[in-house]
Amino acid sequence: MSILKKYHLYILSLIGFFTVRLVLEFDGFYGQDSYEYLRYTEALKDYYLNGTDPGDYFWPVMYPLISSFFSLLIDSKWVLVLISFGSFLGIISLITKIIGELYPAKKSATITNLYVLISFCFSPYFFRSSLIGMSDMLACFFAVSSLYILLKYNKYFQLKWAILFMVAAVAAVMTRYASAVMILPMGCYFVYLLLAGKRWLTIGTSIVIACLVLMPHFLIRGVGSLNFLGHSWLTNWNPINFFAHSFATHDGFQEHSFSNLLYVFSPFVHPGYLLVGSGLLMFSKFRLKNGAPWYVVAGVFLYLLFLAGVEMQNMRFFVIVFPFCVLLFYPAFVRGRNKLPRVLFSSGVIVAILLQTAYFTYSFSKFHKQQALEKSVAKKIIDMNLKGPIYAFSLDVALTNRGVVNEFKNLWSTKFDKFELGSHVLFNPESTLKQWKGRSPVINWNKLLAEYQLTLVMDFGEGWKLYKIE
Incomplete structure (x- = not known):
């Protein structure tokens, strides 16, 4: 004891x-x-x-x-x-x-x-x-x-x-x-x-x-x-x-x-x-x-x-x-x-611990959910055995570390003049368009929509989709 x-x-x-x-x-x-x-x-x-x-x-x-x-x-x-x-x-x-x-x-x-x-x-x-x-x-x-x-x-x-x-x-x-x-x-x-x-x-x-x-x-x-x-x-x-x-x-x-x-x-x-x-x-x-x-x-x-x-x-x-x-x-x-009265102080401590535990559960669930998404996307891409590079943003670093062997071309670091036909793009329009308006990720995405045909290959959920560039 x-x-x-x-x-x-x-x-x-x-x-x-x-x-x-x-x-x-x-x-x-x-x-x-x-x-x-x-x-x-x-x-x-x-x-x-x-x-x-x-x-x-x-x-x-x-x-x-x-x-x-x-x-x-x-x-x-x-x-x-x-x-x-x-x-x-x-x-x-x-x-x-x-x-x-x-x-x-x-x-x-x-x-x-x-x-x-x-x-x-x-x-x-x-x-x-x-x-x-x-x-x-x-x-x-x-x-x-x-x-x-x-x-x-x-x-x-x-x-x-x-x-x-x-x-x-x-x-x-x-x-x-x-x-x-x-x-x-x-x-x-x-x-x-x-x-x-x-x-x-x-x-x-x-x-x-x-x-x-x-x-x-x-x-x-x-x-x-x-x-x-x-x-x-x-x-x-x-x-x-x-x-x-x-x-x-x-x-x-x-x-x-x-x-x-x-x-x-x-x-x-x-x-x-x-x-x-x-x-x-x-x-x-x-x-x-x-x-x-x-x-x-x-x-x-x-x-x-x-x-x-x-x-x-x-x-x-x-x-x-x-x-x-x-x-x-x-x-x-x-x-x-x-x-403070002993009962009031003790009650406050107990309530604080319970509330902070609940808040930890809530806040940590976001991290856990994000990691689960990364694992799921990585596994599915590996199983698809895709050929060629994948144009991506945000998830590319995680997927590389989780075993995806395809070359990733980052939509944030580069404004592409052209995209390779037959390759793929992994993108989340729902979460990206507002935050990155006028920036490389959205500029590249708009170029893809305007000049290429994007065929949906898989919807991973949470807004993330994989398209084939044609």
């Missing part, structure tokens, strides 16, 4: 993981991004074994790099997801310890475990992210590790903590570039501690460690190492986007219910992250003294401010900052526990 009590957070998480993985047969891959991480993991693995050039890669290399080493031992698909889930378990452990460091007067093992249970294990979007082969959870783990290690260094001033901080902080940025915004205040405080203490050996060692962690990025990316500085998030960042809720970008046209300035409060109050957040606001008191360190508050503020100026919205972007938001709310949770 003592083991169950001590490790119940991890046991519940493991039950959830294996239920999704084995019972629901969700392998952690859907859409396009996760398959790109998988592709480059396999490319690096092939490089180790056969010397084949892995080619270029747009995103930070840390996630596929770490995954590629473990993929020498077990299947890459398992590795990528296990890293995400392992990062999730690590975050739970670290947050529990950080709460003890930041709020020693308020810390109670029972209250802390209950808060972590609600905030992480039953957080629909955050827990869902731990089941997917994407870099968000690993970047989050490195960011949370940076905070924990910085607290230790500020307490003991030992060289080992300085080294570990540089490893974690730089690794976070090399896993997801945007985490640099949140890491920056911690980095500034770390530099201040080094300079104020005149710790020249530690400064020199930290610089060397940072260079070593950065080295794989420059070795793999080569001349493209700094291409991320030209990313649209930076070049098109604009305060005007604070008040916008619709955007026309290279990702098409997107329209949302709320402006960016409201959207960025999601990790505090959105039911997909923290259902009890809106209630905790009533018990919140902003205090610099005896509260979270300024560099935690500043990191959260800068990161959310940065997202508010980006010309798109995606709930996935809050995964990295969410644990820091949870830390800021811990005193409010304790205050609510002390002020």
Whole structure:
């Protein structure tokens, strides 16, 4: 019983993981991004074994790099997801310890475990992210590790903590570039501690460690190492986007219910992250003294401010900052526990857990449905034994990774002057025409309709159809 009590957070998480993985047969891959991480993991693995050039890669290399080493031992698909889930378990452990460091007067093992249970294990979007082969959870783990290690260094001033901080902080940025915004205040405080203490050996060692962690990025990316500085998030960042809720970008046209300035409060109050957040606001008191360190508050503020100026919205972007938001709310949770009647507080916790479980089921069903579609389309195309290329958009990356051997010609990346007769096109007019109006996918589709005869070969459902070009 003592083991169950001590490790119940991890046991519940493991039950959830294996239920999704084995019972629901969700392998952690859907859409396009996760398959790109998988592709480059396999490319690096092939490089180790056969010397084949892995080619270029747009995103930070840390996630596929770490995954590629473990993929020498077990299947890459398992590795990528296990890293995400392992990062999730690590975050739970670290947050529990950080709460003890930041709020020693308020810390109670029972209250802390209950808060972590609600905030992480039953957080629909955050827990869902731990089941997917994407870099968000690993970047989050490195960011949370940076905070924990910085607290230790500020307490003991030992060289080992300085080294570990540089490893974690730089690794976070090399896993997801945007985490640099949140890491920056911690980095500034770390530099201040080094300079104020005149710790020249530690400064020199930290610089060397940072260079070593950065080295794989420059070795793999080569001349493209700094291409991320030209990313649209930076070049098109604009305060005007604070008040916008619709955007026309290279990702098409997107329209949302709320402006960016409201959207960025999601990790505090959105039911997909923290259902009890809106209630905790009533018990919140902003205090610099005896509260979270300024560099935690500043990191959260800068990161959310940065997202508010980006010309798109995606709930996935809050995964990295969410644990820091949870830390800021811990005193409010304790205050609510002390002020509310015991029955009311307990009832609220139970209702919150039930509602967040229901919301997880709802939100995860979309991912599961998307993956089921990808598997079904891939199997049917393989069974048809089609000849020639397939012109496609959106599903092409998934189908390649699920065994379709046909060459795919992407309708998004190229405006085609002509199409090969006898080939096929896989398209979803229902979901594409509005979002991609005036863009390559719709331009190519309209050209096909105007200049060629399209014969329906198969309707896969959900709007996806395969046509033969004649």
